[in-house]
Amino acid sequence: MNKIIYLDAAATMQKPDCVIGAEVDFLRNSYANAGRGICTRAVAVDDMVAATRRRVAEFINADANQVVFTSGATDGLNRVVNILTRQPWYAEMSTFAVSDIDHHSARLPWQELMYDGHIRKMFKCELDENFDINPNSVPKTDFLVITAMSNVLGRSQDVRAIIAAARRKNPDVVTIVDASQYVVHEKIDVKEWDCDFLVFSGHKIGADTGVGILYIRDSKKLFPDKFGGGMVLRVGGIESATKGSGGALFYENNPDLNLILNESPEMWEAGTLPLSQIAGLTPAIDYLEKHRPNLDLIKYAYDELEKIPKVKILTTRDAAILSFVVDGMHPLDVGALIGANDICVRAGNMCAAWIHTRMGIPGSIRISVGSQNTIDDINKTIDVINKIVK
Numbered sequence: 001m002n003k004i005i006y007l008d009a010a011a012t013m014q015k016p017d018c019v020i021g022a023e024v025d026f027l028r029n030s031y032a033n034a035g036r037g038i039c040t041r042a043v044a045v046d047d048m049v050a051a052t053r054r055r056v057a058e059f060i061n062a063d064a065n066q067v068v069f070t071s072g073a074t075d076g077l078n079r080v081v082n083i084l085t086r087q088p089w090y091a092e093m094s095t096f097a098v099s100d101i102d103h104h105s106a107r108l109p110w111q112e113l114m115y116d117g118h119i120r121k122m123f124k125c126e127l128d129e130n131f132d133i134n135p136n137s138v139p140k141t142d143f144l145v146i147t148a149m150s151n152v153l154g155r156s157q158d159v160r161a162i163i164a165a166a167r168r169k170n171p172d173v174v175t176i177v178d179a180s181q182y183v184v185h186e187k188i189d190v191k192e193w194d195c196d197f198l199v200f201s202g203h204k205i206g207a208d209t210g211v212g213i214l215y216i217r218d219s220k221k222l223f224p225d226k227f228g229g230g231m232v233l234r235v236g237g238i239e240s241a242t243k244g245s246g247g248a249l250f251y252e253n254n255p256d257l258n259l260i261l262n263e264s265p266e267m268w269e270a271g272t273l274p275l276s277q278i279a280g281l282t283p284a285i286d287y288l289e290k291h292r293p294n295l296d297l298i299k300y301a302y303d304e305l306e307k308i309p310k311v312k313i314l315t316t317r318d319a320a321i322l323s324f325v326v327d328g329m330h331p332l333d334v335g336a337l338i339g340a341n342d343i344c345v346r347a348g349n350m351c352a353a354w355i356h357t358r359m360g361i362p363g364s365i366r367i368s369v370g371s372q373n374t375i376d377d378i379n380k381t382i383d384v385i386n387k388i389v390k
């Protein structure tokens with residue numbers, strides 16, 4: 001029997017049986033490539049991919065053709081930067097805005113652009129006393145990156161209000177939402193939020209690693225960042241085609257790159273998709289919607305940890321995760337000692353160095369729950385922390 005207590009769902013969620021079953025069934029009984037074959041089995045895979053896309057679209061209130069499969073949130077966040085900077089309208093004098101609750105994956109692709117001189121200035125949205133983004137502080141900017149829930153602080157941001165405030169200052173602002181943690185706990189509505197791009201990873205919602213979602217609101221005005229099989233309708237020797245024919249884009253200014261692209265989502269999906277991982281997405285979403293992590297466990301852990309004098313809790317009681325530090329001990333030492341007791345928590349800067357720097361600490365220890373966790377897991381963990389701290 002597996003005696004590990006797993007309290008690190010925010011890093012990656014344990015897989016429900018329905019996901020494992022769907023992937024095994026696909027690999028064993030239904031395996032073929034998508035978007036290429038005409039045999040019955042290949043067509044069935046196409047149907048599976050299309051049905052999964054529809055399910056994801058319903059999950060975030062998008063249209064199916066706005067849902068693009070990526071390899072994960074980091075891939076999606078990097079791709080958005082690559083997509084935007086290769087558009088003819090992209091100007092190197094642009095500005096972008098971030099906040100200190102960002103994960104490295106959300107901000108670093110933009111910072112790199114700045115170091116290379118391809119973007120002029122970085123602004124930061126102000127945070128209030130709970131480290132929430134204050135919508136009134138959102139600067140006038142060309143691009144805005146919003147972390148919908150910090151992976152250290154676990155609080156839902158008011159994404160709709162933040163975007164509305166940004167659009168009041170610049171109606172053309174391009175908004176990118178990192179929903180990697182938010183998606184686990186709350187319903188996403190891309191239409192209500194009015195965002196241009198949104199990303200999350202499959203593995204954090206109980207699906208497999210290697211698959212992620214990139215929502216793109218309007219692909220009509222965009223050229224792709226990746227080229228290859230599956231995203232091209234026709235290639236070469238198409239002199240008679242006119243721009244926009246069949247709704248597709250046509251590169252007419254370069255005869256060697258003479259091609260007609262598929263429309264979204266295919267235009268974004270060059271190469272073979274992560275099919276077995278996609279097969280696990282629908283059951284993962286179905287399962288998550290019925291079994292969201294029980295945040296009463298976090299509240300209970302909060303109340304118990306608060307009783308330990310040397311423990312300083314960094315999160316609020318109503319947050320989706322619990323992060324803390326221990327006076328006089330490095331977070332990595334605390335994490336290692338908890339881990340030595342067969343309890344998995346996350347320790348360190350959690351790829352979110354900025355919020356830790358802001359709090360004046362090198363890192364923290366994080367407890368996060370999945371649907372499999374029980375109050376017994378929390379009690380055992382509190383006992384262990386009590387012993388470590390003494």
Ligand SMILES: Cc1ncc(COP(=O)(O)O)c(C=O)c1O
Pocket residue numbers: 010011072073074075103105106147149150151178180181201351
């Ligand atoms: C808020 C946030 N953004 C982005 C990521 C990156 O996700 P992935 O490593 O699955 O690409 C994470 C993962 O921890 C995260 O918590």
